[in-house]
Amino acid sequence: MSAPVPLEGIRGDLTCKAPLAKLVWFKSGGQADWLFEPADLADLRLFIERLGGQLPVMALGLGSNLIIRDGGVPGIVVRLGKAFAGVEAGEGSTLTCGAGAPGILVASTARDNGIAGLEFLRGIPGTVGGFVRMNGGAYGSEVADVLETCEVILPGGEMVTLPVGDLGYSYRHSDLPDGAIVVSARFRGRPGDPQEIGAEMDRIAEAREQSQPIRTKTGGSTFKNPEGGKAWQLVDAAGCRGMMLGGAQVSEKHTNFLINTGEATSADIEGLGELVREKVYKNSGIMLDWEIQRVGRP
Template identity: 55%
Template sequence: MTASSNLTDAIRAAAPNLRGRLLENQSLSDLTWFRVGGPAEVLFSPADEEDLSQFLAALDPAVPVTVIGLGSNLIVRDGGIPGVTIRLGGKAFGSVAIDGETIRAGTAVPDMRLAKTSAEASLDGLAFFRGIPGSVGGALRMNAGAHGGETTDVLTQARGIDRKGEARTFTHAEMGFRYRHSSAPGDVIFTSATFRGRPGDRQEIEAEMDRVTAAREAAQPIRERTGGSTFKNPEGGKAWQLIDAAGCRGLTLGGAQVSEMHCNFLINRGGATAADIEGLGEEVRRRVRESSGVELHWEIKRIGVDRSEV
């Protein structure tokens, strides 16, 4: 994908007072945990919520918009992402504030930091976020969970900006949470969230977080270039057990491999392309379907276009 000067020029003309960074043909591979993928045609990092609102209000509605966070549960395809890619960061979207039992966090805040800050305030109920390698924004989109807890258990409200540049607020009920899913409008870019904890003992909460960390390190290939859990658990079952039973543990395609340690994780062994990783995932799905009749569904988000489409 080549730089789109015409798109960038059109954006600057429509919104001349933007304060955030606007970059053309920006590589995204370094922003994903797999370390693969093509460039963003245009990458925008807004200075704050007002800047984001101004940007979206001025942007041609025909231009596609994609949002990325920490890049943990993400495959960016090798052809890159057409249109505008938005990535939130900085103090405006990366701060956490405590008020009594209420925790307000920007959506660029890593889930692990949310857990740590809550523990330091002796607020219980959010320790499970220690085991989620993503950000608050991603947690809102997929009702992220780990070790017996889910985002739906503690979220009270979420705020975002829609495609027209208008601020929107969503109650817990309006988020429409279910397993690894939210039914909030797809055009909303979440900017902050409010959670409610409960009074607890800091040492006990931190001990629980240590147990979560130890469990992750013992069972998951967290030191590898991976994207976290690849497939959602089917109802009444475990994805890794089906993958193992289908003989996929250690299976390779190009530079990609099914983890020997935990076979619901895919790994970039070095030199893998996004096509290798996604193709390996599809092969795993095929083998599981043939061996068990179960259709596995991706938990990792896959975005962008294949190299052949560029």
């Protein structure tokens, strides 16, 4: 298959038929038609400009909140590496973060610089790009509370700086268009004591360890909490704790988590999620919405 753009001057790695299962937490799913790992921001912009919107583009971070379907992902998957993982503290209790920076690095840098208010990012298993796109949140806070601006490359290659008010944030949702790639973000916290910030981060880490199956092949919270309720309680009340389909299982530890017990396919995992939704609806009259993103061909 010929490359989707002329490669002269492109310094990153472009791979055809790239396996994606190893790059996502569920460890399942098919290939990307093309996987592009840019050398830096200039390299990414050049690639996207040359692509000119001719193929669909999807950004991939840590792959923690994602089901890659078994038929693979059409078009281009862009994986942002170390060149996009920097975090720098600035004036006024701000942090400027690359889209590839994981939440634990953002929270730790904030702690080291006496910036409070970002501790909750310690509890989200993902990267800044995913947080910004999905208004990620945990432990009573969300990105909409702390984001000032983000830099985004649009499908045609234009790079724009968007204030938080332009993102149309709601619960686990933004109005960013498909194919837009978040490349950096600026967060604002408040002055705080590093020891107190560190203690709160430790509390969050311990709470995750005790309540979530974080040492399994999982994808994080499966369903959005319905208004005024908790998804896990509805799943539990419907009798779904421990339920299995193929190699996929509803976690015994936290019923809003699905687990790949070994050799589950993505169809097993997504199919189990749909069975859970049906059982919850029959039991409560509430149809749960997916929080985990499901992409690609069945």
